Amino acid sequence: MVSKDFFLALDELEREKRIKKSVFIEALETALVIAYKKHTGTSKAIDVKLVPERNTIKIVAYQTVVEQVEDKDTQISLEDARLINRKYKLGDVVSEEISAREFGRIAAQTAKQVIMQKLREVEGELAYNELSQKEDELVTCVVRRLEGKNVYVEINKLEAVLMPQDQAPNDKFAVGDKIKVFVKKIKTGPKGPQIIVSRTVAGFVKRLFEIEVPEIAAGLVQIKAIVREAGYRTKMAVYSEDNDIDAVGACVGNRGMRVNAIVSELGGEKIDIIHWCPDILEFIARALSPAKVVMVQVNDEEKIAKAVVMDEMLSLAIGKDGQNARLAARLTGWKIDVKPYSSLMKEENEAQAEQETETESVAAPAPELDTDTDLFDEDLGELE
Known part of the structure; x- marks a missing residue:
């Protein structure tokens, strides 16, 4: 353990494991203290120092000078201390270097186990610190x-x-x-x-697009909103402030190469990419893609929208088990009620008929005039 090759191995470990040599030496010194005490059965206060410059290990035991010795392992009397050096006084610490040859195989194995455990901890900390920067990545x-x-x-x-x-x-x-x-x-x-x-969160698909589409990575195309039901369908709204950039086209790629690569990673999951716009009426209409929306009516206070589609588009707009309409609602943040065009016409006709009925009931018959001609003539005669 005190050969030159051992200390050269520490340098190699620093390069390969990305662990500073000083950290490893500190762990080794701590391990050797534990190993020595376990092997010798002593409870002495000892310190182990590695000296790379001399390719050696220095082991020193410490005892405090006291008047009355209560613990022989950690204390020494003033009288005994002055036999070593007459300058010692109460409270001083007497150090004694111990030969490293006292370490046996058991001590070495114990040291190795403690060192490896410490190394695993350090590697884990390094890996955790590196990975902690990749949360949401x-x-x-x-x-x-x-x-x-x-x-x-x-x-x-x-x-x-x-x-x-x-x-x-x-x-x-x-x-x-x-x-x-x-x-x-x-x-x-x-x-x-x-x-x-x-692999199911919407952020997974978002990161895939950031990797696959350079315009998104460069900030030229923004992902304004994205929602997903993993394995079935993803809806994503994109936008670019540069009028010369087709945000949807950039995400789709030449002949669909970019989006197809992501679809392949997702195992065939469908992806709807739409243009984001600040006009909520237009945005809701686009969110129901691939269905074509005829008209959108909104209640701003309750954030409820009614989207009207042609009858043949109704099942496409709603989607299987309501999935398309549900994702559109999550994408826009509005509650969306999808209605067929025929239903809208029926409601309008019923409303018009009801209005006509109310108009007829409001119109009352004109009052009858008094046509008593005798009375009229009598009044006229008095005037004459």
């Missing part, structure tokens, strides 16, 4: 084991879990697979860092 990892429905993956030598609710319906995994995951949450626990990853 996309990372590539390796599937290490499958336990029930949980998938355990390795990220930067740390284990993360992909739970069932974070797996898309069409996801299939095998040990050794390289997969992309979204780092959803990182927290510290009693057994070390706990990393929760996902």
Whole structure:
């Protein structure tokens, strides 16, 4: 343990493990103290120092000078101390160097175990600090084991879990697979860092587009809103302040190459990409894509919208089990009621008929005039 090669190995460890040599030496010194005490059965106060410049290990035991000795391992009488050096006085610390040859195989093995444990802790801390910067980011990892429905993956030598609710319906995994995951949450626990990853959140698709579309990465195209039902459909609203840039076209790519690459990663999940606009009427109409909307009526106070589509477009606008309308509502933040055009016409006709009925009931018959001609003539005669 005191050879030149040993200290050269420390330099190699610093380069490979990215652990500072000083950290490793500190861990080793602590481990050697524990190993020495365990091997010798002593409770002496000792200090172990590595001296790389001399390729040696220095072990020193300490005793405090006291008037009355109560602990022989940590205390020494003033009389005995002055036998070593007449200058010692009460309260001084007497040091004694111990030969490193007293370390046996058991001590070395104990030291190795403690050192390796410390190294794992340091590596874990380094990996955690590096990974903590990647929360809400996309990372590539390796599937290490499958336990029930949980998938355990390795990220930067740390284990993360992909739970069932974070797996898309069409996801299939095998040990050794390289997969992309979204780092959803990182927290510290009693057994070390706990990393929760996902492939179902909308952020997963958003990060895929940021990687695949240079215009998004450069900030020329913005993802204004994105919602998703994993394995089935994603809706995304994009926008560019540059009128010369087609935001939707940039995301789709030449002949659909960009969006198809993402669809392939998602196992065939459908993706609707629409132009975002500040006009809520237009935005709601676009959000119901691929259906064509005839008209949109809104109640601003309650944030409720009525979207009218042609009858043949009704099932497309609503989607299977209401999925398309549900995603459109989440994308816009408005409650959307989808109505067929025939229903709108029926409501308008009924309203018009009701209005006509009310008009007829309001019109009352004119009062009858008094046509008694005799009385009229009599009044006329008096005037004459």
